[in-house]
Amino acid sequence: MxxxxxxxxxxxxxxxxxxxxxxxxxxxxxxxxxxxxxxxxxxxxxxxxxxxxxxxxxxxxxxxxxxxxxxxxxxxxxxxxxxxxxxxxxxxxxxxxxxxxxxxxxxxxxxxxxxxxxxxxxxxxxxxxxxxxxxxxxxxxxxxxxxxxxxxxxxxxxxxxxxxxxxxxxxxxAQTRTAWRAALVAHFSAHMEMLSQDSRRRLESNPLRILDSKDAGDQALVADAPGIDGFMxxxxxxxxxxxxxxxxxxxxxxxxxxxxxxxxxxxxxxxxxxxxxxxxxxxxxxxxxxxxxxxxxxxxxxxxxxxxxxxxxxxxxxVDSPVTAVIDVAVVPMGAAADAEAAAILAELRSAGLSTEQGWRGNAKKRMERAARSGARVALILGDDEVAAGTVTVKLLDTGAQEQVARGDLRARLAKLLA
RNA sequence: GCGGUCGUAGCUCAAUUGGUUAGAGCGCCGGUUUGUGGUACCGGAGGUUGCGGGUUCGAUCCCCGUCGAUCGCCCCA
Incomplete structure (x- = not known):
């Protein structure tokens, strides 16, 4: 092409x-x-x-x-x-x-x-x-x-x-429909000249359809067309x-x-x-x-x-209320040691049923930006200091408050924060 | 299949009755800050104006065609 x-x-x-x-x-x-x-x-x-x-x-x-x-x-x-x-x-x-x-x-x-x-x-x-x-x-x-x-x-x-x-x-x-249909065809055929072009075609193909024609002239005819109740x-x-x-x-x-x-x-x-x-x-x-x-x-x-x-x-x-996907936790690793630790944390949290995201590139600022934009409620900041101390910095993204949490207490702490 | 309206940056829109280099906001990328976001400031990338043809010295603007979107008809969820 x-x-x-x-x-x-x-x-x-x-x-x-x-x-x-x-x-x-x-x-x-x-x-x-x-x-x-x-x-x-x-x-x-x-x-x-x-x-x-x-x-x-x-x-x-x-x-x-x-x-x-x-x-x-x-x-x-x-x-x-x-x-x-x-x-x-x-x-x-x-x-x-x-x-x-x-x-x-x-x-x-x-x-x-x-x-x-x-x-x-x-x-x-x-x-x-x-x-x-x-x-x-x-x-x-x-x-x-x-x-x-x-x-x-x-x-x-x-x-x-x-x-x-x-x-x-x-x-x-079947009998009702057949009888009603025949009556409708008779009714509309008797006023053929008043029917719209479309409805004349419908008379052949699908006469019931004339009933919900949008043509004003047709609607006048429809008004006194026989109803189904008389044939039921x-x-x-x-x-x-x-x-x-x-x-x-x-x-x-x-x-x-x-x-x-x-x-x-x-x-x-x-x-x-x-x-x-x-x-x-x-x-x-x-x-x-x-x-x-x-x-x-x-x-x-x-x-x-x-x-x-x-x-x-x-x-x-x-549907007027837009539904947005929500991430629970965004992990922000800084440095090679932190990357490995982040992978371990992500695996653990995901197994525990949390939805998590991690920043793949950029400096701390960029990663925090992406974390905030992901809709996450909590960011986990993880650098050399935290890895060395065996802790994680847990930051609440709506208030900005942050705290150090021991690695082993992380899951329990998150469960409390996200509840 | 038939008729009306529309088509400019990734998105939403500008561009004086046809006139230099087609602008802005948002978004994106980078910087102010190589460990801290949602605010602020600075800079950058990004367009053959849907596509093709015509009229004109000159077309985003006028004309024709085509593709697409949209509204209605037909029909249907």
Whole structure:
């Protein structure tokens, strides 16, 4: 690439490098996710980043944008079509089938990692993005829906994210959804000339989507479109009722969003989104629902399932308290004898569970500067005098107070100071 | 994929309606102090103004293209 020789190296479009506070916030989101997952009894699952292209084609529905134009697909050296995963659910369902995980059902699983979609990047929307993901496989009870939504709700609380609303809806069972969909198509077809260009296309591909069109003209039509409640089967109605009662009992606040639908074909019953108005056009922070037909479509046994995914980049933008890495102790050795002693002290403190740092270069001033900047609470100054006397100078960096501590008493003294 | 705005040092931004050698703060490196930080003072490095082309005596500034960022649409976490 001779034309690139002058050009600075840059990340691929829509992919980003994170360092410092941003990287720390990313980790913070994942840490809280793991902790809350543990409390809800979810177990980790690992699935590949790459799948056979047909895994996503079959499950996402041929007409969705993700499959039609957003997949990172390529041929490997054997000529097989592979795809970088654009979402988690399909891969997990595939694993459930190919690994015979039905023997463990019901399974409560969590995972997180990178996903890829070839889209126009925007704030909170990237070509490589990251999600946290939770799934319950093999449970058709509304209590599973309640539990997994409560999980997301508690996570948002633990992250201190306010101003997020849980929007809840149902798509009913297969009959309900089919009947409702037919009624919507009839309604919108009757007013075809008033529909926006986009919505005319949706009428073919995904009529439910017209319901949350942002076009003002469409919204007028949507206002008197038939609601799902008129088509709900008794079973589907009872299911939704049960989910709502469970959420209320769990203290999870929500609003009914009758226009909320899901893009993917395999959703049934519960659909939900945690939305915010702080991220521009990308309002959804966590979204999910029930997908009872998916595993069967993958060639597995009929398996009810419910899950959600949350965008880590979006969540980190809403975490307002920055989390900074903290070092307990910074060691400042001066001179060759001190270097050896410092290595011994570092090994000891690290084994004892303290986070430690040491100045590698510069005079005492430079090393103290770095020690202060590392965020350390205590500096250990170690020179020829201390080595000879078998002591360490312990300095509290916030007050500046310092004292001589015998080498053998160091750990006990530090434990007291850092408590 | 479509439309709007933007692109100057590592970062945040200046540069009078097109005019000498493109500046500042922060950060970085060094010094005042080769055993003491968060303050102060002094000095230094660092830019083909995203990239390519055009107009002009002359372009950071005007025009076109391209790449990237950003906002909205589509779709979605």
């Amino acid at each position: 001779t034309t690139d020789s002058k050009q600075k190296m840059a990340p691929v479009r829509g992919m980003q490098d994170l360092l410092g506070e941003e990287a720390a916030r990313f980790e913070h989101v994942v840490d809280r996710f793991r902790d809350v997952a543990r409390r809800f009894g979810f177990r980790p699952v690992m699935v590949p980043v790459v799948e056979h292209t047909r895994v996503f084609q079959r499950t996402l529905g041929e007409t969705t944008d993700v499959v039609a134009k957003e997949m990172y697909s390529f041929e490997d050296r054997g000529g097989e079509s592979l795809t970088l995963r654009p979402e988690f659910t399909a891969g997990i369902a595939r694993a459930y089938v190919s690994e015979g995980w039905q023997q463990f059902a019901p399974l409560k699983l969590v995972t997180h990692g990178p996903l890829f979609r070839y889209e126009r990047p925007q704030k909170g929307r990237y070509r490589q993005f990251h999600q946290i993901d939770a799934e319950v496989l093999g449970a058709g009870e509304p209590a599973a829906d309640v539990e997994i939504i409560a999980f997301a709700d508690l996570l948002l609380k633990e992250l201190g994210i306010g101003g997020v609303t849980l929007q809840l809806n149902t798509l009913g069972d 089967s008794a079973e589907a109605g009872a299911f939704f009722e049960s989910v709502q009662k469970g959420l209320q009992a769990s203290g999870v606040g929500f609003v009914r969003a009758a226009r909320l639908v899901r893009g993917f074909d395999y959703y049934r019953h519960t659909a939900f989104e945690f939305v915010t108005d702080r991220l521009g056009a990308q309002g959804t922070v966590i979204g999910g629902g029930r997908y009872d037909g998916l595993v069967e479509a993958m060639g597995g046994p009929p398996t009810p399932a419910v899950g959600w995914a949350g965008g880590i980049e979006r969540l980190m933008m809403l």
